Amino acid sequence: MNKLEKAEPNTADLMSDIGQQAKAAAARLARAGREEKDAALRGAAASLRARVAVILEANELDVSAAKEAGRPAAFVDRLQLTPERIEAMAAGLEAISALDDPVGETMAEWRRPNKLKIERVRTPLGVIGVIYESRPNVTADAGALCLKSGNASVLRGGSESYHSARAIHACFREGLKAADLPEAAVQLVPTTDRAAVGEMLRGLDGAIDVIVPRGGKSLVGRVQEEARVPVFAHLEGICHVYLDKGADLEDAVPVIINSKLRRTGICGAAETLLIDTNAPEGHLEAAIKALLDGGCEVRGDAAVQTVDVRVKPATEEDWGTEYLDAIISAKMVDGVDEAIDHIATYGSNHTDCILTECYGTAALFLSRVDSAIVLHNASTQFADGGQFGMGAEIGIATGKMHARGPVGVEQLTSFKYIVRGSGQTRPE
Amino acid sequence: MNKLEKAEPNTADLMSDIGQQAKAAAARLARAGREEKDAALRGAAASLRARVAVILEANELDVSAAKEAGRPAAFVDRLQLTPERIEAMAAGLEAISALDDPVGETMAEWRRPNKLKIERVRTPLGVIGVIYESRPNVTADAGALCLKSGNASVLRGGSESYHSARAIHACFREGLKAADLPEAAVQLVPTTDRAAVGEMLRGLDGAIDVIVPRGGKSLVGRVQEEARVPVFAHLEGICHVYLDKGADLEDAVPVIINSKLRRTGICGAAETLLIDTNAPEGHLEAAIKALLDGGCEVRGDAAVQTVDVRVKPATEEDWGTEYLDAIISAKMVDGVDEAIDHIATYGSNHTDCILTECYGTAALFLSRVDSAIVLHNASTQFADGGQFGMGAEIGIATGKMHARGPVGVEQLTSFKYIVRGSGQTRPE
Numbered sequence A, B: 001m002n003k004l005e006k007a008e009p010n011t012a013d014l015m016s017d018i019g020q021q022a023k024a025a026a027a028r029l030a031r032a033g034r035e036e037k038d039a040a041l042r043g044a045a046a047s048l049r050a051r052v053a054v055i056l057e058a059n060e061l062d063v064s065a066a067k068e069a070g071r072p073a074a075f076v077d078r079l080q081l082t083p084e085r086i087e088a089m090a091a092g093l094e095a096i097s098a099l100d101d102p103v104g105e106t107m108a109e110w111r112r113p114n115k116l117k118i119e120r121v122r123t124p125l126g127v128i129g130v131i132y133e134s135r136p137n138v139t140a141d142a143g144a145l146c147l148k149s150g151n152a153s154v155l156r157g158g159s160e161s162y163h164s165a166r167a168i169h170a171c172f173r174e175g176l177k178a179a180d181l182p183e184a185a186v187q188l189v190p191t192t193d194r195a196a197v198g199e200m201l202r203g204l205d206g207a208i209d210v211i212v213p214r215g216g217k218s219l220v221g222r223v224q225e226e227a228r229v230p231v232f233a234h235l236e237g238i239c240h241v242y243l244d245k246g247a248d249l250e251d252a253v254p255v256i257i258n259s260k261l262r263r264t265g266i267c268g269a270a271e272t273l274l275i276d277t278n279a280p281e282g283h284l285e286a287a288i289k290a291l292l293d294g295g296c297e298v299r300g301d302a303a304v305q306t307v308d309v310r311v312k313p314a315t316e317e318d319w320g321t322e323y324l325d326a327i328i329s330a331k332m333v334d335g336v337d338e339a340i341d342h343i344a345t346y347g348s349n350h351t352d353c354i355l356t357e358c359y360g361t362a363a364l365f366l367s368r369v370d371s372a373i374v375l376h377n378a379s380t381q382f383a384d385g386g387q388f389g390m391g392a393e394i395g396i397a398t399g400k401m402h403a404r405g406p407v408g409v410e411q412l413t414s415f416k417y418i419v420r421g422s423g424q425t426r427p428e
Helices: A003-007 A011-030 A034-050 A052-068 A073-079 A083-098 A136-148 A159-178 A195-202 A217-226 A249-261 A281-293 A316-320 A335-346 A359-368 B003-007 B011-030 B034-050 B052-068 B073-079 B083-098 B136-148 B159-178 B195-201 B217-226 B249-261 B281-293 B316-320 B335-346 B359-368
Strands: A106-111 A117-124 A127-132 A152-156 A186-188 A210-214 A239-243 A270-276 A297-300 A327-333 A351-355 A373-378 A395-397 A405-407 A413-424 B106-111 B117-124 B127-132 B152-156 B186-188 B210-214 B239-243 B270-276 B297-300 B327-333 B351-355 B373-378 B413-424
Touching: A011 A117, A011 A127, A011 A152, A011 A186, A011 A195, A034 A052, A034 A083, A034 A136, A034 A159, A052 A073, A052 A083, A052 A159, A073 A159, A083 A136, A127 A136, A127 A195, A127 A217, A136 A152, A136 A159, A136 A186, A136 A210, A152 A195, A159 A186, A195 A217, A210 A217, A210 A395, A239 A249, A239 A335, A249 A270, A249 A281, A249 A351, A249 A373, A249 B413, A270 A281, A270 A335, A281 A297, A281 A327, A316 A327, A316 A335, A327 A335, A335 A351, A335 A359, A351 A359, A359 A373, A413 B249, B011 B117, B011 B127, B011 B152, B011 B186, B011 B195, B034 B052, B034 B083, B034 B136, B034 B159, B052 B073, B052 B083, B052 B159, B073 B159, B083 B136, B127 B136, B127 B195, B127 B217, B136 B152, B136 B159, B136 B186, B136 B210, B152 B195, B159 B186, B195 B217, B210 B217, B239 B249, B239 B335, B249 B270, B249 B281, B249 B351, B249 B373, B270 B281, B270 B335, B281 B297, B281 B327, B316 B327, B316 B335, B327 B335, B335 B351, B335 B359, B351 B359, B359 B373
Parallel strands: A127 A152, A127 A210, A152 A186, A239 A270, A239 A351, A270 A327, A297 A327, A351 A373, A373 B413, A413 B373, B127 B152, B127 B210, B152 B186, B239 B270, B239 B351, B270 B327, B297 B327, B351 B373
Antiparallel strands: A106 A117, A117 A413, A395 A405, B106 B117, B117 B413
16 A cells, blocks of 8 residues: 555656546546436445444554644544444435536527527536645545546545545545546546645646645645646635624624534634624623633723623734634724724625624625625525535535636636527628 | 837846736726726827827837838838827727726625525636737737726836837826826836836736736747736637538538638638548548638648649648638648547647538537637637727737636636525534
């Protein structure tokens, strides 16, 4: 299994070869029917179940190395596989196989006065490069989403999950082979050489159409900085909840608590609470005390600090910080306009929420806040492809090109125009 | 008028300032209603009509300089304005003002089981950089399409059309001012310093969201090579017509002639004719003779050369050449599969056509040819936003990200998700 690692082949040549194989596989996948793709996914799921012991053995190599290297417990936990986690991956592949096939779907069709019939039809993007941290399950998720959407994938996981990723990847090969699809449809970069990432960011001689980074800010930042091909990503999720004077406190407080505390480590978790200075007095106090009582550290401006001694002072830096922890910054703003301005200055165009019963104010917020997802009276933690009904997502994008918000199988497609005529020529 | 040119300001500072102004204008434009945008467009059209004499005077400076510099007649013709051409520009602005406003349009909406209502709504992209050759009319077209779609634009025309472009741009300023929109919504780079283009390609410190190059292969090639922001473009249009054995000759020949000869200089003009070796004998001869008799040079493979002494031999280079002239390359292929392979090898993913009455063969071609536009029994010269019913286009894109095919006002937009709830929180 370690032959390639030991041999240390010329990484540039290796990656160029991977790119060419991916391109060839993409051409085949583009014309695969949904039965073939779904059979490969179900085959991979069956293979995961059949190989639990082998996968756990490979995973143990990674886990013990990580422990020896003194990696933090949270890191080791994300790396660790169990029979339950492998079953969850298999079930995930089956769920993705059950999604509608986006490829070939007619997005729009119309007829011209000269009787030409024009149809806009979804096609795969081509080859997707996925660069991720040492989380074995991403190998399964990302490979499956790309395959379902008819795209070949080149997966490069964190080096500390290398053995686990290889064992999982072997299941894709089995599934693809059984479905008579090219094994290169899902490739795992077979080296831990970091130069391989640089090659992917340069696009493997035009073979890679888009890069999806999955991981923390340093990984995504490097990819966004260096990639010479399009990237679907978000650097951070500095999500705001704005508590308007028109909010219904009974509905609003649970949404604030859920936005911040349901899970603090996800990108849709709220990081800043903005409170309307014009709100009835009880609003501020109720919101802040509920957060504090829920175990959340609150860093407030001067006005917020007056509410409770437990509130710590916020610094300028706090307004631009993604805590990913049970900490929230809180600030008074003079109505929705100032809330919108604050979000424009400090936000990350990810997900922002307004709490109000005043629909005019909500409309203003929803239209002016320039984020991929804007919510009215609902938790920011709904920022998720599954919660949107997309089935599964490969990530959330905050760019404005092509994909924005949750990136599911539809967002991993392009389209073409099919024009049907009966001998029409274009007049002068 | 020439003060800025003479002063040669620090171009980097100038461009950075243009970027910041564009960003600010984009924020205002994003919330402009269609009345405001349309009023600005109609105002610019009125201004064009009112300033015909001034525009012609400015144009004369460019035209006489081009003549002095010994520029070819075709170049001077594209540069030259007349009262009719100015009227056509004004009418073009009015036509764009009459298009539906894409911004705010609901692209999809659905309700989740938890009653969340999710809506996908079109938003502007932001700031669009347009880099074009010395064609004064592009200043009007491109500025208008960006404005209609709610985007601020930074226009950089060829230096030899500088005076004309400035005179046209002054009309946008008048229209925008009268509509109470920021004049920086449509900016023309006020220097002919080539370094300004480099600054735009680097994105003006993140201010530019997308670059649209309009011009020949060398301009587009440089932009695609050097741009650090997304580009909507096509490098070339090597468009194919495949004459299948199942074609109806009477319908097919006029389509071949129109595809090649209606206008030879546009990107949708056919450059290669592929003829099925299994077609009845008359097919090849009829097609080739019609082209020759129409005044087209034919460069054929050995089999095509046997048809007529006027056919010249094709070299390997011909299959990858965009002539943009009354020249076509012609080759025999063994059925639709070989035609698809030829197009995959030599094509440019722009526009390709199959001529056949066999719908099964057509379906194969339409699905497998990986081009932005694939046609069945219709001329490749329909590859045009206006012909598609999009109203107007800023260009045709062959990339697979975001926009593909004709780029009209809809393709110059992004979208956001608006989620409406009534206090929903996400369960664990």
